Amino acid sequence: MKILRFIVSRLLQSVPVLLGVSIVTFLLMVNTPGDPIRLLVGVRASDETIAIIRDRYGLDDPILSQYFTYLGNLVQGDLGASLRFKVPVSELVAQFYPVTLFLVVYSIVLILPPVILLSVWSAKRPNGPADQIIRIVGVIGLAMPVFWVGLLFARFFGVTLGLFPVSGFGTTIPEHFLHLFLPSLTTAIWVVPILTRNLRSALLDEMNRDYVTAGMSKGLGAPQVFRTHVFPNSLLPTLNLFAVIVAYLLGGSVIVETVYAVPGMGKLMVDSILARDYFVVQGATLVFALTTIVVMLAVDILSALIDPRINT
């Protein structure tokens, strides 16, 4: 019951955030340079046509009532239409969003096992040889810019070795896995060191806790104390960082998707900005914001499930 109350209160708390997001995206459109109607009808339309269309689109209404119209449309899932493709933005999102989602989930799948393996290995002997090597390799991974690693990988694995395709998304699921392997790997290379360092220090902190001594005094032995006590307690701080990174990965898909020409939200965003397709940019921003809120909410609920102290 308590957990339900907790979830409800978190959901209520995200309502103001959602409103804030809608205001920001609305202002984004209102303040875009140039007249959206000009973009819509082209440069050769007469002033009368423009006036009629302005009136039809309600652009002469007070700004507040324009906002509420916008909000009403949002609630119904109407994000406007793309100026470039002449299709509703929601259709574009439905087409491009799953690709990015696939990419992010795929990256997470590639990220988690090495993070757990490496941080446990490091924490076993702090400042030992393994820890030092993991740290140095981690710093190198962090220091390399994503676009550069992307280009190197594309060239080496894709062109020289011919192991993986270097662009596109493919059509079948096995093809998706093959096409997105390099983009996901490129992402993992800078995320793994961050999470590894975080989890390592959390593990070291927890290994010095009193309950570890208590566990040892019960004769559980170090491996079991580590598995059942130290590890679950160490996950909590890392989980929060993980949420931030996942939210960032969605936004950060811009670079990776551009380098590997993956038809995802990031690429859609960049292309739309370059083509001044404002409604698409606005819709994509909204979708990114929504996803971030959902990810944060999910992690909060997950932490509450792990840690009984959170929801009381």
Next chain:
Amino acid sequence: MNPLLSVRNLFVRFGETLAVDDVSFDLPKGGALGIVGESGSGKSVTCRALMKLLPTTALAKGEINFDGQDILGASEATLNTLRGKRIAMIFQSPASHLDPLMRIGDQVAETLRKHTDLKGRAIHQEVLRLLDVVRIPEPERWAQAYPHQLSGGMKQRAMIAGALACKPDLLLADEPTTALDATVQKSVLDLLVDLRKSQGLSMIFVSHDLGAVARVCEDVIVMRKSRVVETGKTREVIDAPQHEYTQMLIASHPDRLTLHTPQPVPQATPLIEARGMQIRYGGGGLIDILTKRAGGFLAVKGADFTVQPGETLGIVGESGSGKSTMARALVGLVKPAAGEILFEGAPAKPLGRNRAAYLRDVQLVYQHPYEALSPRMRIRDAIAEPLRRHKLCPAQEVPARVADLMAQVDLDPTLGDRLPAQLSGGQCQRVAIARALAMDPRVLIADEVTSALDVTLQAQVMDLLIRLQKERGLTMIFISHDLAVIRRLCNSVIVMRRGEIVEAGPTGQVFDDPAQEYTRTLIDAIPRLEAAHP
């Protein structure tokens, strides 16, 4: 008869420091041995060495023989068949020794799963039985609870249940009652005494409180600076201590301290008065507003009290009774939900505009001296901070004032350049008191200032407060869960329970003739040296 445990010439070394220096003792089967000493005396390290539960940096030498088994030479695998099964241990702060993410029942069951063949239902039944043995009410319900939902005493009971799970021969108790309230301490001690009888448990009981040891153990060894200074029957050691340190230890025990008669105070306008003070924690969340409830938890439910100028008022109660919360409200660290605070008969707003002026007159000293001082600030600067911040004296006079304040609290002037971590707990508490006195306050609120200190240091800090009160005519509010301390210091006393004042009056009257059953329980719970086994 062979002893169950025999320790010969035990040395434990941490790098350069010798933590245990040539300790030897025997424990017969069914016996109970107390190890008494101040913090840093090596008593806890000795206790942990018995299970070889020392950090990897420690180097242990000597011989520990448990029922024919050499402990120091044993492999980790062999030790893990002994730990929890034949030798069990309970610790000082149950809160930090329980895994916060695991249900109480599962933590008790861990030992059973490891050392017995019990499975599923049988384990569950056994856990419930154990929780019942340590007198946890409604075992079914509390087995499902997480540690943070239990009170301190309940946590300690749960830990004892886990330790008893495999019917060990030897129980090592490392300060098991130090962090607990007097009443809870008494019940845990009673439980240990009972368990000794009913389960035939041998026990090693480590504590800085000779009174607690006297209740449980018939033999005692006194440790100081890593060495054993005295050993013998508890009764005899208490009645006729041989070593001068033991004599000091006994003289410092609240039981033996000479009663200080507080100066009588004339009836005048109260200096501080609280009227109908209510303090609420939490609440006011989004859901609380929507459901139109106050929410949260009422920590103080309407308190009225007055403090005369020059008086020392004691506030006693168990943890969670709201006594510290009330002190914090007096200096504006928490905001009362209702009621008012009067200073010299005029309404005072500790959170209002005249906050700084009010706080110059009313200063609070905190329970944990190390946490109340910035770890990176030299103590000279810590004491000078209020002088500089409030420009209480010209800048060039600050060093002289600091030296004067340090002299007042008996701090060696050479300590001024040290950091808090380089001082003992007692010295740190003096620094905190000097810092509060720098404001030249008229009221000093002392929130459990002696609770975190050893008995000998406790006595010194109390003497200091008594002297300061005489010299400066300070008005004090002294908060403690330790009735012996209150009795020694205070003119009048307030007894609090669950946020309410249950009894109030002159100290002598409340102690000698308590009107409430609850007050009587509190008084009975004071550990007494006389309780020693004959």
